[in-house]
Amino acid sequence: MNNRQTDANTGLGEFKRRARQTGRFVTWWLLRGAVKPVLGVIVAKALQQSVKGRAMAPWLVLALVGLCSAFGPSKQDEEDYEDVPINKTWVLSPKVYESDVTLILNKLLLGYDNKLRPDIGVRPTVIETAVYVNSIGPVDPINMEYTIDIFFAQTWYDSRLKFNSSMKLLMLNSNMVGKIWIPDTFFRNSRKSDAHWITTPNRLLRLWSNGRVMYTLRLTINAECYLKLHNFPMDEHSCPLEFSSYGYPKNEIMYRWQRSSVEVADQRYWRLYQFAFVGLRNTTEVAHTQSGEYVIMTIFFDLSRRMGYFTIQTYIPCSMIVVLSWVSFWINKDAVPARTSLGITTVLTMTTLSTISRKSLPKVSYVTAMDLFVSVCFIFTFAALMEYGTLHYFTSNRTKKTKVSNAQHHKSTSLLNIRPGTSLLHMNHILPYHEEDDYMYECLDGHRSSSWSMERDGAEGDSVGCTAPLRMYRYHPAAITKHKTNGH
Structure with missing residues (x-):
């Protein structure tokens, strides 16, 4: 009896050794990506037969142990999966059922307090941020504001949300947002912000097995932009977009930019109209207030006005x-x-x-x-x-x-420029001044009634006086010439 038991133990030990070797070989073969589906089918079939026979052979137990050691995830695998794109995560993963995901979520939310931030009282929570600019514009110079449409992403670690599963990532909808802790980020220079809700709330939540959480949402923001118009319309401006935590100071929450943290979409569809997009830059600064020191993240959008x-x-x-x-x-x-x-x-x-x-x-x-x-x-x-x-x-x-x-001049040199009211005037030795006219005058005294006459220039009137009435004629050079020729 003892000899039989010794032989059985020896055979079992030998079988375990060979099983371990077989497990290493299977592991190497799986790395080649060739027989994993085949082995899965074989093991499942063997399990089905064992259950029907109500007995499980020792070699099957050892085979399962070897397969588990070969297929089980390691720490290196988790690190390799960290930066793997989402569409490649499930390539070599076993099939996961809806009940498994529900069980994971129920277990994570059991006793979870979404009012408390991760690692409270231990260390600050680091929030990594990224912005994808969908469009900018229009810019309103009268109200000094501009409109921007963005996808805003925040990533942090919450140790309370770690889980053990073959799945490395859970892609959840907006219904889970209110059940976990979310940073109280707000936009400091925003006048009006709108979240998009059609056809469903434009929010996304992703949860990794190591406790990493990413929260993304789409926003349309009317933000302030102080315009310095001294060089208008040849002016250039840097319009900021500032955000920070509303209630958590620097020693509670730290914001940090991710790599390639700000990206922009195709600019051909932007509604800038009078402006041209030059570039952007992001900065980090600390604001000192009475309630504490707050980390402020700022994106500057550089714009140049078109003069057309x-x-x-x-x-x-x-x-x-x-x-x-x-x-x-x-x-x-x-x-x-x-x-x-x-x-x-x-x-x-x-x-x-x-x-x-x-x-x-x-x-x-x-x-x-x-x-x-x-x-x-x-x-x-x-x-x-x-x-x-x-x-x-x-x-x-x-x-x-x-x-x-x-x-x-005519007043001092001429006595003939007189415009009387009648044709005969008694001047009493005085010839009054009047403006130039077209008349000539003749003295009707008894001595020189037929010989004395005055033309417009009055050259003779300065040396000859007339005490008799004057006879007025319309001035006409031809008539004067005829008059002088006839001796009248």
Whole structure:
């Protein structure tokens, strides 16, 4: 009896040794990726036969032990799976049933308190962040804000969510978001934020077996962007997007950028309109407040304004109005209505263009580059109008002075420029002054009634006096010549 037991033990030990060798061989063969499905079918068939026979042979137990040691996951395997893409995770994994996932989730959530952050009281929770920019725009310069559509991802480790399973990753929907702890991240310079809920909430939760959690959601944000418009419309801006924890200070939560943390989509479909996307950069800083020190993550989007719209709407029209105002210099100076109407029209047009150019800007108190250009154009058009007004004033004044001087000269040298009310005037030795006219006069005294006459220049009237009435004639050079020829 003892000999039989000794032989059985010896045979069992030999079989175990051979089973271990077989297990190593199977492991090597599995690495070659050739017979794993075949062995799985063989073992399953053997188990089925053993259950039916209500007995399990010792060699089957040893075979199962060898297969488990060969197929079981190792630490190295977990490290290898860490960065493997999701679509390759299940290549060599055994089939997992829905009941297994449900069992894992129920076990993880049993006694889980989602009000407490991971590793509370031990060390800060590190949140790795990444942003995928779907689109930017439009930019509103009047309200100084811009619209951005992003996919925002946060990754952290929660030791309470570790699980042992052949699955390395659980891809869960938005229903699990409210059951675990989520960082209280908010966007500091956001005026309005909208999460997308059609057709389902655009949120994603991924859970790794080592406790790694990734939470992703889609957001549309209207964020503040302070625009410095001194060089408008040749200005460039850096519009920030800031986010941080709302309630956890630096010693509770630490934010950190992932590798390739900010990526952008195809820019051809962005609605920037007046702006061109130049580039982006991300920074990390610490804000000191009364409630503590908070880590602030910032993304700067560099934008440059396009000048095409303003060249067509403002620069070219203003330049043409200035040139048009110079046309009045070629119009006759005596054409007062034409030159005046042209000058006033150009000034009013420049005023209208100045008002229109300001509608696309906020009411800032400083002068922009476009304001300076429009002001210079307005000065040119206004100066053209003032130039003609000044010219017309001095020209008219000089003409009046010339007429007055001529009248005074005639008053001192002529006694013939008289326009009497009747044809016969008794002057009483005095000939009153009057403006130039077309009349001549004849003295009707008894001595020289037929020989004395005065023409317009009054050359004879200075030396000859007439005490008799005067006879007035219409001045006509031909009549005077005839009169002198006939001796009358």
